[in-house]
Amino acid sequence: MERIIECVPNFSEGRDLQKLEKILDVFRGRHNVKLLDYSSDEDHNRTVVTVVGETEALKVAMVEAIGKAVELIDLTKHEGQHPRMGAVDVVPFIPIKNVTVEEADALAKEVAKAASEAYGLPFFLYEKSASAPHRENLAAIRKGQFEGMAEKMKDEQWIPDFGPGTIHPTAGVTAIGARMPLVAYNVNLGTNNLEIASKIAKNVRFMNGGFRYVKALGIELEDRGIVQVSMNLTDYTKTSIYRVFETVKMEAERYGVNVVGSEIVGLVPLQALVDTADYYLRLENFNFNQVLETRL
Amino acid sequence: MERIIECVPNFSEGRDLQKLEKILDVFRGRHNVKLLDYSSDEDHNRTVVTVVGETEALKVAMVEAIGKAVELIDLTKHEGQHPRMGAVDVVPFIPIKNVTVEEADALAKEVAKAASEAYGLPFFLYEKSASAPHRENLAAIRKGQFEGMAEKMKDEQWIPDFGPGTIHPTAGVTAIGARMPLVAYNVNLGTNNLEIASKIAKNVRFMNGGFRYVKALGIELEDRGIVQVSMNLTDYTKTSIYRVFETVKMEAERYGVNVVGSEIVGLVPLQALVDTADYYLRLENFNFNQVLETRL
Known part of the structure; x- marks a missing residue:
């Protein structure tokens, strides 16, 4: 198809x-x-x-x-x-x-x-x-x-x-x-202070003045003793994963807290990964069709 | 298949x-x-x-x-x-x-x-x-x-x-x-000094003590007035694109030169992009099969 x-x-x-x-x-x-x-x-x-x-x-x-x-x-x-x-x-x-x-x-x-x-x-x-x-x-x-x-x-x-x-x-x-594909994306913080995750969630989510296509909540990961900014990205083509990641990282610095990891839950469109590589590697003219698997 | x-x-x-x-x-x-x-x-x-x-x-x-x-x-x-x-x-x-x-x-x-x-x-x-x-x-x-x-x-x-x-x-x-899939990968530098590109190429390529799966040359992009570290990555699973990119960037800093972009020529396996996103976003437990297109 x-x-x-x-x-x-x-x-x-x-x-x-x-x-x-x-x-x-x-x-x-x-x-x-x-x-x-x-x-x-x-x-x-x-x-x-x-x-x-x-x-x-x-x-x-x-x-x-x-x-x-x-x-x-x-x-x-x-x-x-x-x-x-x-x-x-x-x-x-x-x-x-x-x-x-x-x-x-x-x-x-x-x-x-x-x-x-x-x-x-x-x-x-x-x-x-x-x-x-x-x-x-x-x-x-x-x-x-x-x-x-x-x-x-x-x-x-x-x-x-x-x-x-x-x-x-x-x-x-x-x-x-x-609707656009949802990307469930969470960023984990090196602290057990839920208040910090909640404040950052507020800063990045649409409802409180953040990115237009972000829904976010601060939650506790009790078994790991850390907190998480748990998000839904409702249009990854307009609010990119990497931009959200970097913004959460920047906000966390304000509290002297590190980002210890992030996770994509469930499926993610290939384009979202291409956009991420494109940003960090400063790619010029990279095209989706250069991904070998799209040719198979 | x-x-x-x-x-x-x-x-x-x-x-x-x-x-x-x-x-x-x-x-x-x-x-x-x-x-x-x-x-x-x-x-x-x-x-x-x-x-x-x-x-x-x-x-x-x-x-x-x-x-x-x-x-x-x-x-x-x-x-x-x-x-x-x-x-x-x-x-x-x-x-x-x-x-x-x-x-x-x-x-x-x-x-x-x-x-x-x-x-x-x-x-x-x-x-x-x-x-x-x-x-x-x-x-x-x-x-x-x-x-x-x-x-x-x-x-x-x-x-x-x-x-x-x-x-x-x-x-x-x-x-x-x-053999592994080749990735043709070039990093463009914000200078017209070919010597700098050549020195960086030497630093990153296997032949001169660099990464095991990198072949590299410094070349001029005359029409753009810049130089390029032109590379072949012969096993991207062991010598990652992002590691090569970050190393070229680090070496360029030594000369006060910026990386202005990079390019992937031709095809690249999806896993190489996944590895890139994985590194920069600090992904936890991300699996190739979470890429939506692999399900189609």
């Missing part, structure tokens, strides 16, 4: 594996679509699926999978610890390879349009696809959950972007949109 | 495209073998082929391609500017993905054994596969070229590792072995 978008739909079913298999089967054996991963949580009663594909193939598969979930999952009977508002709770599209965020946004809207017409399901556009600033954040959209959503949608601030003006009786409502 | 070895055979034919096509055809349409690139030079009368594959499939294809070259290329009639000693002049095997250099070495020996038995062609093991230190370097092995090789092989220092004790009458002799 030359052009790859990732989709990470969250389905509100984490217990009935037979139902789940029917949804997952939609992604299997398709040309230009690949089911990479899925992970169910019984307590949350929720399954997170990771699928990659080319635009058109992914669109067809996602519309079909949404249809299968609308058919099989009944939110009026759903219990689980994780907040949820729909049978398909949220459908993010993430540009991975040779695809822009604008193309991921267009795909999200096409899927929302097709699925709303086919199944009478309403959709809120969120994140990079949001139609207004107050609708960017998933938690803000989902507040009130399935049970409160019919009432919430009477407010003109919460008219869906696609589909009917009220919830689907059993499948609720779905958030859909483009 | 889960486990990938690269092979870059050099064939002593760069003019007769019909013969060349017959050799290239051996690599086409095979399962677990992919012809990535080939490049012919008429002056050199030589073609460099890049093919990747899984061990067993690559072995079968390479033995067959060597046979085709032995059949089609007659060194007694070969003219060209590039030194050469065989129809298949040199066959390096390079570990790329989930493969060790020991496995590449084993593959080189298997191919040499099978091809020597099938075609009566002698082989010298070179680089990481060499059977003695004086046989590691290709230029040393090839000295005397096709025309002088029958005489050279009478010396007990130059008895082939596989096949008959003398050259094949038309196909000569072939060097074969495992």
